[in-house]
Amino acid sequence: xxxxxxxxxxxxxxxxxxxxxFKLYCDGEIxxxxxxxxxxxxxxxxxxxxxxxxxxVFFLVERICGICSTSxxxxxxxxxxxIVGKEITDRTKYIRSIIGELxxxxxxLLWAGLAGHFLGYNTVFMWVWKYREPILDLFEMITGNRxxxxxxxxxxxxxxxxxxxxxxxxxxxDEFRKKNxxxxxxxxxDPVIHARTKGVGxxxxxxxxDYAAVGPTARASGVAIDVRKDDPYAAYPLVDWKxxxxxxxxxxxxxxxRLLEMYESISIINQCLDxxxxxxxxxxxxxxxxxxxxxGTGRAEAPRxxxxxxxxxxxxxxxxxHKIRAPSYVNIATFKKSCVGQTISDATISLAAVDPCYCxxxxxxxxxxxxxGKRILNxxxxxxxxxxxxxxxxxxxIRQK
Amino acid sequence: xxTDLVIxxxxxxxxxxxxxxxxxxxKRATVTIKPDAILKAxxxxxxxxxxxxxxxxxxxxxxxxxxxxHYSLDTTELxxxxxxxxxKKNPQIESLSNMFxxxxxxxxxxxxxxxxxxxxxxxxxxxxxxGNWAEGVYPYRKEFK
Numbered sequence: 162x163x164x165x166x167x168x169x170x171x172x173x174x175x176x177x178x179x180x181x182x183f184k185l186y187c188d189g190e191i192x193x194x195x196x197x198x199x200x201x202x203x204x205x206x207x208x209x210x211x212x213x214x215x216x217x218v219f220f221l222v223e224r225i226c227g228i229c230s231t232s233x234x235x236x237x238x239x240x241x242x243x244i245v246g247k248e249i250t251d252r253t254k255y256i257r258s259i260i261g262e263l264x265x266x267x268x269x270l271l272w273a274g275l276a277g278h279f280l281g282y283n284t285v286f287m288w289v290w291k292y293r294e295p296i297l298d299l300f301e302m303i304t305g306n307r308x309x310x311x312x313x314x315x316x317x318x319x320x321x322x323x324x325x326x327x328x329x330x331x332x333x334x335d336e337f338r339k340k341n342x343x344x345x346x347x348x349x350x351d352p353v354i355h356a357r358t359k360g361v362g363x364x365x366x367x368x369x370x371d372y373a374a375v376g377p378t379a380r381a382s383g384v385a386i387d388v389r390k391d392d393p394y395a396a397y398p399l400v401d402w403k404x405x406x407x408x409x410x411x412x413x414x415x416x417x418x419r420l421l422e423m424y425e426s427i428s429i430i431n432q433c434l435d436x437x438x439x440x441x442x443x444x445x446x447x448x449x450x451x452x453x454x455x456x457g458t459g460r461a462e463a464p465r466x467x468x469x470x471x472x473x474x475x476x477x478x479x480x481x482x483h484k485i486r487a488p489s490y491v492n493i494a495t496f497k498k499s500c501v502g503q504t505i506s507d508a509t510i511s512l513a514a515v516d517p518c519y520c521x522x523x524x525x526x527x528x529x530x531x532x533x534g535k536r537i538l539n540x541x542x543x544x545x546x547x548x549x550x551x552x553x554x555x556x557x558x559i560r561q562k
Numbered sequence: 563x564x565t566d567l568v569i570x571x572x573x574x575x576x577x578x579x580x581x582x583x584x585x586x587x588x589k590r591a592t593v594t595i596k597p598d599a600i601l602k603a604x605x606x607x608x609x610x611x612x613x614x615x616x617x618x619x620x621x622x623x624x625x626x627x628x629x630x631x632h633y634s635l636d637t638t639e640l641x642x643x644x645x646x647x648x649x650k651k652n653p654q655i656e657s658l659s660n661m662f663x664x665x666x667x668x669x670x671x672x673x674x675x676x677x678x679x680x681x682x683x684x685x686x687x688x689x690x691x692x693g694n695w696a697e698g699v700y701p702y703r704k705e706f707k
Binding site for chain 1: 592614616623630643
């Protein structure tokens with residue numbers, strides 16, 4: 162084998178949450194090895210958390226991720242409430258689950274749009290993000306913010322969803338279901354998407370167990386783990402829904418799982434709205450005067466998988482230790498399995514398939530030849546490579562017909 | 563399988579290595595074991611009992627360096643914390659990364675922030691600071707009076 166060519170993907174972009182650098186070692190078109198580097202922008206959130214009060218930590222952890230900004234407060238609330246040992250009200254449970262599921266929908270849509278862009282389907286990108294807007298509008302109506310909703314606190318939520326808002330949420334869900342039908346139909350029937358994503362970036366069941374991967378990444382490989390079912394919290398045990406899985410473990414399976422999960426989210430939201438009508442308006446928190454000494458482990462199913470928070474309390478008003486494990490931490494490591502052996506044009510979508518907090522994949526740097534200083538590839542070149550492959554496939558398929 | 567049975571089975575395997583068992587609820591339990599037993603305990607949980615490794619949390623307390631290895635049994639609601647207390651002066655413990663890749667990064671991270679040495683780790687390089695921090699300075703260590 163000749164000396165492998167190094168193609169760096171990353172590390173910096175001012176908008177990204179998790180700066181990181183992927184080094185793809187390639188022989189011709191084929192990726193032979195991948196290495197991952199991080200630490201370019203370590204924010205020290207775990208350390209910072211030790212200097213904040215429990216109430217302030219909610220705002221801190223909400224800012225870990227801009228896309229799934231409610232999953233961290235969700236897991237933190239679960240951890241702290243485990244230490245407190247008090248049951249929260251039913252209305253709180255329903256409201257928390259509604260926020261969690263709306264977030265799953267908008268996050269999966271964001272992913273689907275960007276995946277479309279990487280595959281060279283810019284119409285998908287624009288349409289899907291258009292469908293996402295009404296979901297963000299719902300957030301604005303319910304919480305006052307399109308993102309970083311500041312809804313959670315120990316023992317409850319900060320704002321109620323008044324009963325008069327319920328019809329508007331139902332209407333938005335009905336409309337979104339139609340859009341999702343359209344999107345799912347288009348993706349499932351498109352021969353070019355099949356050709357680009359089936360058999361690409363495959364993760365086997367054993368890979369998932371070995372890397373302890375979670376969320377849609379695991380479920381697309383036939384590992385049916387979902388914290389909402391396995392360790393039920395909030396309103397998930399009170400409503401009827403099912404865990405979506407697929408067996409193939411390739412990029413297509415991950416697309417399928419995410420698209421079908423959005424239907425489950427719509428169903429959960431509608432059932433939670435029914436639940437809200439059965440509870441008293443305004444009954445959204447319990448009184449928690451102090452956090453006793455002890456340890457608490459809380460988890461929540463974020464759009465990308467299990468978020469895990471571990472809190473050690475000494476009875477004061479700040480945590481002594483607060484360990485946070487985001488799903489991307491375990492999912493990103495699977496790149497070693499999913500990308501090696503693929504072509505560079507498939508690496509873009511394979512890296513994207515685990516939805517590694519999307520800003521990550523957008524931050525592609527420029528590859529220079531060290532000797533001549535000449536530019537070889539940049540982010541747009543990589544996306545272009547991927548788009549070109551799709552166009553080529555389209556032509557071939559039309560020719561065959 | 564309920565939590566009592568899980569703990570009973572664990573006790574049968576590692577009776578002499580267990581220091582303390584705290585069952586907080588059906589969903590949460592913490593077992594403190596001797597650090598020497600970590601490898602065989604992990605092997606039992608991963609290969610025989612069907613647990614998934616979530617993550618490990620390390621902290622510095624007056625007792626020394628403590629690590630909680632969090633395991634999830636996804637067929638039940640249980641999170642089992644395997645808790646070890648390491649020596650104050652020379653904290654070290656056997657690495658689990660040769661058994662499963664899931665612990666590779668977190669062990670590197672703990673090594674970096676607390677200076678705990680993971681014996682036989684395949685690649686104990688820095689993970690989160692990329693060499694930007696001074697050597698021998700561990701930001702999560704505390705000073706106790």
